[in-house]
Amino acid sequence: MPSPSAPDLDRFRERADRFIAELDEEYYLHYAGLKDTLDLAPIYERYSDLTDLEQAKTLGEIADDDWGIRELWRFASEGYLGQLTREQSEKVAELEASLVADVDGTKVPFRMLRPTIANEPDRDKREQLDRTRVELTEEHINPLYMEGVDVIRRAVGELGATDYAELYRSFGFRLEELASQCRALLDSTESLYEEAADKLFRGRIGVGLAEAKRWDVLRSFRAPQWDAQFPESRMMPALEATLSDLGIDLRSQQNVELDVERRPKKSPRAFCAPIEVPGRVVLVIQPMGGADDWRALFHEAGHTEHYANTSADLSMEQKRLGDVAVTEGWAMLMQHLTDDPAWLSKRLDFPRPQEFAEEGTTQLLYMVRRYCAKLLYELEFHQAEDIASQSSRYVDLLGDALKIEPAAADYLSDMDASFYVTGYLRSWAFEAQLRTYLKERYGSEWFTNREAGSLLRELWSLGMSQSADDMLRNVTGDEIEMDAVATLVRETLA
Ligand SMILES: [Zn+2]
Numbered sequence: 001m002p003s004p005s006a007p008d009l010d011r012f013r014e015r016a017d018r019f020i021a022e023l024d025e026e027y028y029l030h031y032a033g034l035k036d037t038l039d040l041a042p043i044y045e046r047y048s049d050l051t052d053l054e055q056a057k058t059l060g061e062i063a064d065d066d067w068g069i070r071e072l073w074r075f076a077s078e079g080y081l082g083q084l085t086r087e088q089s090e091k092v093a094e095l096e097a098s099l100v101a102d103v104d105g106t107k108v109p110f111r112m113l114r115p116t117i118a119n120e121p122d123r124d125k126r127e128q129l130d131r132t133r134v135e136l137t138e139e140h141i142n143p144l145y146m147e148g149v150d151v152i153r154r155a156v157g158e159l160g161a162t163d164y165a166e167l168y169r170s171f172g173f174r175l176e177e178l179a180s181q182c183r184a185l186l187d188s189t190e191s192l193y194e195e196a197a198d199k200l201f202r203g204r205i206g207v208g209l210a211e212a213k214r215w216d217v218l219r220s221f222r223a224p225q226w227d228a229q230f231p232e233s234r235m236m237p238a239l240e241a242t243l244s245d246l247g248i249d250l251r252s253q254q255n256v257e258l259d260v261e262r263r264p265k266k267s268p269r270a271f272c273a274p275i276e277v278p279g280r281v282v283l284v285i286q287p288m289g290g291a292d293d294w295r296a297l298f299h300e301a302g303h304t305e306h307y308a309n310t311s312a313d314l315s316m317e318q319k320r321l322g323d324v325a326v327t328e329g330w331a332m333l334m335q336h337l338t339d340d341p342a343w344l345s346k347r348l349d350f351p352r353p354q355e356f357a358e359e360g361t362t363q364l365l366y367m368v369r370r371y372c373a374k375l376l377y378e379l380e381f382h383q384a385e386d387i388a389s390q391s392s393r394y395v396d397l398l399g400d401a402l403k404i405e406p407a408a409a410d411y412l413s414d415m416d417a418s419f420y421v422t423g424y425l426r427s428w429a430f431e432a433q434l435r436t437y438l439k440e441r442y443g444s445e446w447f448t449n450r451e452a453g454s455l456l457r458e459l460w461s462l463g464m465s466q467s468a469d470d471m472l473r474n475v476t477g478d479e480i481e482m483d484a485v486a487t488l489v490r491e492t493l494a
Pocket of ligand 1: 299303327328331
C-alpha cells in the first residue's frame with residue numbers, strides 16, 4: 001500500500017471524528033436510558049476501513065516521531081484489536097447483564113452484586129455474595145476473556161510487535177519507567193498504608209486490616225455514616241457554585257447538555273459523553289446522594305469542562321486522542337475537591353472535614369497502590385508464556401500491595417485494555433502536582449479564585465494536544481513523579 005498523502009490523512013481524521021462521535025452518542029443514548037439496545041456493530045461496520053490491519057500498518061510505517069500520526073496509528077491499531085474481540089466483549093456484556101446469582105433464595109443480578117455487597121452490613125452475607133460472584137465469573141465469564149486474550153496475542157504479532165507491552169512502548173508509553181516509580185511508591189508508603197487502612201476499616205466496619213477480607217473493602221468504602229453530609233438535593237447546586245467561583249456559568253454553556261432527568265434504565269453512575277468536541281458535551285447523572293455519588297459527579301464534571309473548553313481549532317487527534325492522563329487529571333482535580341477540607345467547609349458547612357479528608361485520602365492511597373500493583377501485574381501478564389499461571393501472580397502482587405487477598409478468578413476481568421492503568425496512575429501524579437501548585441500560587445481556597453479559573457480554562461483549551469508530562473512541565477517546570485502522590489497523602493495523614 002502506498003503511503004497516505006496529506007489529503008488521505010485529513011480524510012482519515014474527518015472519518016475518525018465521525019466514528020467516535022457516533023459511538024459516543026450511541027453510548028450516551030443507551031446508558032442514559034433513552035435507547036434499550038447498544039448497537040455498536042453497525043457503527044463499526046460503517047467505519048471498518050479506519051481500523052483494518054493494512055490501515056494500521058501503513059500509519060505505523062509513516063508515524064516516526066510525528067506525534068499526531070502516531071496517535072492516528074494507535075487509534076487504528078486499537079480499533080483493529082477492538083474489532084477482533086468485539087464478539088467476546090459483547091458476549092461478556094450480555095452475560096453480565098443477564099446472569100442472576102441465587103444467594104440463599106434471594107436473586108441478585110450479576111451487575112448488582114458489588115453494590116449489594118457494599119450495602120450489606122452483615123459480614124457473612126457479604127462473603128456469600130462475593131463467593132457467588134466469583135463462581136459465576138469463573139464459570140461463565142472467564143472462558144470468554146481467555147478467548148479474547150488468545151485473539152489479541154495473535155493480532156499483536158500482525159501489528160508487528162512481539163507482545164502487547166511492546167506494542168504500547170512503540171506508541172510512546174514509558175512502561176518500565178512508570179513501573180519502577182510504582183515499585184518505589186509501594187515500598188515508601190507500605191507502613192503508612194497499613195496504619196491508615198487499619199484505622200479506616202476499624203472505624204467504619206469494626207474489622208482491622210489483618211482480618212479484613214475482599215468483601216469488606218466495598219462495604220468500608222461505602223461509608224453510609226457520611227450520607228447525611230452529601231444529600232442528593234445539594235449536588236447540582238454545589239457543582240454550579242464551584243464552577244461559578246472559577247468563572248464558569250454551567251447553565252449558560254451552550255455546548256454543555258445537562259441530563260439530570262430520572263429514567264428507569266438510566267445508569268446509576270454519572271458519566272460524560274463528549275459527542276462533539278467542543279460542540280456538544282453531555283454530563284449525565286441520576287443524582288442519588290452519598291459521598292461516592294458526589295465524587296462521581298465532580299469527576300465527570302471535570303471531563304465535561306475539559307472537553308467543553310477545548311479549542312475548536314485543534315486537530316481531531318488533539319481534541320479526541322492523546323494522553324488520557326490529561327483528561328483523567330482534570331477529572332481527578334474536580335473529584336478531589338469533595339475530599340478537600342477547605343472546599344467542604346466553604347461549600348457544605350461540613351462537620352469534621354479533617355476526619356473525612358483523612359478517610360478520603362486513605363481510600364486514594366488504597367486505589368493508587370492497587371493500580372501500581374495492577375501495572376506490575378499487567379506487564380508480567382502480557383509478557384508471560386502461560387496465561388493460566390498468571391492468576392497466582394495476580395493474587396501475589398495485589399495481595400502484597402493491599403494486604404487483602406483478591407479473588408484469583410478476577411485475574412482476567414481486572415485488566416484494562418490499552419494500558420489505561422497507566423493513564424490513571426499518571427493522572428493521580430499530574431493532579432497531585434498541579435493541586436500543590438494551585439495551592440501555593442492561589443492559596444488553600446484556590447477553587448474560589450478567578451485567576452485560578454482563568455488558568456484552568458486556558459489549560460483546558462489545549463484539549464489533548466499535550467501530554468500530561470509536557471503540560472505539567474510548561475506550568476510548573478516539574479516532571480511527573482508518582483512520588484508526588486505519596487507526598488500529598490503523607491501531608492494529609494500526618
Ligand atoms: Zn474519568
